[in-house]
């Protein structure tokens with residue numbers, strides 16, 4: 537745990553980051569007073585874009601699983617980008633790359649989704665070793681993209697803990713230009729890493745397939761810089777916009793409490 541980063545404002549932390557995607561995310565967080573990422577795990581483009589349009593005003597980041605969209609074509613990306621400009625948010629494709637460097641180069645840049653061409657952020661498992669980062673960086677760095685490593689997971693029985701988490705941190709340290717932070721349940725390391733935390737819902741609990749939830753307040757207290765909320769926001773049909781705003785307020789108040797109240801400019 538780094539007490540220093542933990543209590544620094546997003547504003548101050550901007551000067552700790554050089555990666556363009558990390559800087560753009562911090563700037564968006566500040567502009568919108570939102571540390572909320574909504575994970576829109578819906579399988580038609582109409583549902584996906586409808587929810588993105590509804591939650592857009594309240595988020596700094598939209599997380600996608602583009603491989604679940606049944607009617608995917610390039611127009612889905614075009615429409616998503618229009619919404620990202622309309623509402624001012626970044627895009628994070630939750631691809632969870634997990635292969636050797638040569639293969640992830642192809643998965644990141646080619647195929648149906650061409651992820652590197654539209655997602656400012658993506659993520660990777662560290663199980664293959666650091667070649668996965670070298671591969672992804674060869675595509676992403678020239679485009680100004682950033683990478684998050686999965687250092688911990690929210691699901692019951694996860695193997696991503698202890699020595700595995702330490703290894704993720706060590707790999708990130710070797711690639712500070714491209715790795716901007718972690719998917720984790722708490723702050724990691726003494727340096728300024730962006731911590732994005734899934735498994736978040738008001739009311740906590742879990743689902744029937746091992747997902748485990750903590751509240752926004754709890755995960756921000758432990759070090760989350762961005763809270764990732766999926767079903768908690770889009771679960772009740774027609775209420776995604778209202779729910780997103782509720783989570784935005786919760787996440788922002790928890791952040792202000794963590795950094796010690798902040799200034800009126802932050803409120």
Ligand code: S5P
Pocket residue numbers: 575577601630688689690691719734735736747764765766767768
């Ligand atoms: O450890 C993790 C990492 C991720 S990226 N646990 C997760 O749940 N996720 C993702 O966050 C998961 O793939 C899903 O898209 C989202 C959580 O969705 P929710 O509906 O449970 O909030």
